[in-house]
Amino acid sequence: MTTSTTDLPTGAGTFAFLVHPRARIADDLGRVWAPLGSGPERLYDLALRRLPLPPVRMAGVEVAGQRVGDVVLVPFGAKHLLEQPGEGRRRVAAAVDRAAGLGADVVGLGALTATVTAGGVSLRDRTDVGVTNGNAFTASTVDLQARLLLGAAVDQRADRHVAVVGATGSVGGAVAALLARDAAVDRLTLVARSRPRLEALVTRLDAICGGRVDTRATDDLAEVGGADLVILLTASTSAIIGPEHLAAGAVVLDATQPRNTSPTLLEQRPDVTVVDGGVVEIPSLRLLGGNIGLPDGRAYACFAETALLALSGHRGHFSLGVPTLEQVDRTRELAHGLAHLGFGAAPPTSFGRPVDLGTAPRPVLEAGR
Template sequence: MSKKFAFFIHPRSEVQKDMRRVHPLLGIVPDIVYQQVLKRIPVPPFVSGKLSTQDQRLQGELILIPFSAKQMLELPPKKVFSRIEKAVDLAKQRGCELVGLGALTAPLAGGGRLLQKRTDIGITNGNAFTAAMTLLATEKILNQTQKPAHLAIVGASGSTGQCFSELLAHQIKNGSIASVTLIARNEIRLAETENRILKHKPNFHVKLSRSMNDVKQSDVIILLTSSTENLLRSEHLKEGAIVLDDTQPRNTSPDLCKERPDVMILDGGLVETSGVFCSMDIGLPKGHAYACLAETELLALEGHQGHFSIGNPEVEQAKYMIFLAQKYASYGFRLAKFRSFGKRVDRFDSMVDMEANA
């Protein structure tokens, strides 16, 4: 039996633009005013939208945490986490049995670890399905390359990054990748990610790095970081590189396309959910969702009890999400066609069969 769920969101880099999506009148307030008001006044989390299917089998709510992405990362962690806890309390009060952590609420709650003590409601960080969808997107990209590609994973030590890296080694066809460069700040966790890869592909050529400059050698770059900055710049990219930006807030700027017309930047983490209605504009085309939201929806449809993806998801959890996507395919839950800053890209139209990756 399906369960009512909540999914957490917050304004991203352009606060005014995101608040306008909540209500047109909120779009009148300039960004600088929002930054000051949200920092000084303890505005509580509130319901900003609803999600449902036509048959009413799925019922969910979007709960907005009133901090900008910049504030989420710069304010004292205790202050931010306290607001996340209040959002969990609100979800419980409204009858939700499952909560999905969207955007920066996941890393700032330790991937859900800081909420594990909650036994009254289930928590998932959405990273298992995100890793699975990123794998499918990467396969589509690699199918278009003329020779084995040099691949870079930026944010490889994170929750999604580690799961994706292991999935990549576990599932990817031999000969499609020439080398993998893992980039992150934490050297110990980078080494853990390397071990996950070599466990499945001992002959993989893996390089560890803490510098974005080492992206320069890569044909395909996967962005999986938690940052409000445009980390990837023109000087980091080789000619003809393909970038899959799987971050929210995103780590690439539209200006990069103007500076480097030879480079393809793709929007990552997008799932087609044509059977799910959302009352709020979340900045995506109608019938689309981010993979972390789709994970929460799938678990709710399945009636999942308790926590699911906490901390670093396991490969088996990612495969389970693919299984659920197939089970509830009548509502969509398939990899969306590629877009670049919201505009359709037809170059990668050949679809990947999810069943082959289950």
């Protein structure tokens, strides 16, 4: 397999990536066709819930000047997917059918299309197309971003405290394991709703790091108040982190879609830095038609994983359910092989705007922390 600085690999395949309306339905429908953006939200909510709307091909995907895939819209909003998971799975399956009909070799599950299918597990019997939830490369990207933040926006010291909210989720567990594997942090606070799953994760991490990382589990969000860096990896439809949850000068890495922070957080807590998580730079990437809320040249890591697999000639399923560390490492190998196309963490932004971590607020370190 040979490439130049602009060529795609020999044997590259094609892919499709599934998306859905996120917080405000009209905003995301407007990305498909601009006039839809001014429609009444209540009507859209009712229509998406009750009408048997088919999946929509909303954009073509171009990398290095060549057509490599499509973006397919699942006509079901974030709240709909969480409140009606059975119907959500049916609509996601229909979107996978659409993607296969478009000729995709690999289909990526964006945002809550992964959550509602148990990370793609409900699609594992399909043999006509490969499926991935994108969580392996998302975990890889968030891990890299977290390490950069620990070095740039958090004072260098002996007690690096990171909280992972949504730690028992598919991405959260992998990110926690990556940080523990080489003791990249000194303390890990794992936050999730299920105590049994949290305790199992603590046991796993202790085995991975040999007890070198002080790992604690909690179902109380208030426990993130002592962390220098808070990583958000939950499946929720609204902001869950408020100004009352964060330590002075804390850094928040929000890798959720729909995102779990609001711009009002920065107004209420100007000492806090919020960084957009899981965003990858692919300079030659262009969407032809609609858009997914990012400028050309940037993609969410789950999208990037789908592209990595297809462009590398992968066939069959990849990451279904919880990704293994071996799968995370494999995506890093694939990204290295396609480094001439980018596939590295994008320069940091906060709610889409560039942020200079060199001048970002730094934590106020108190004695005993």
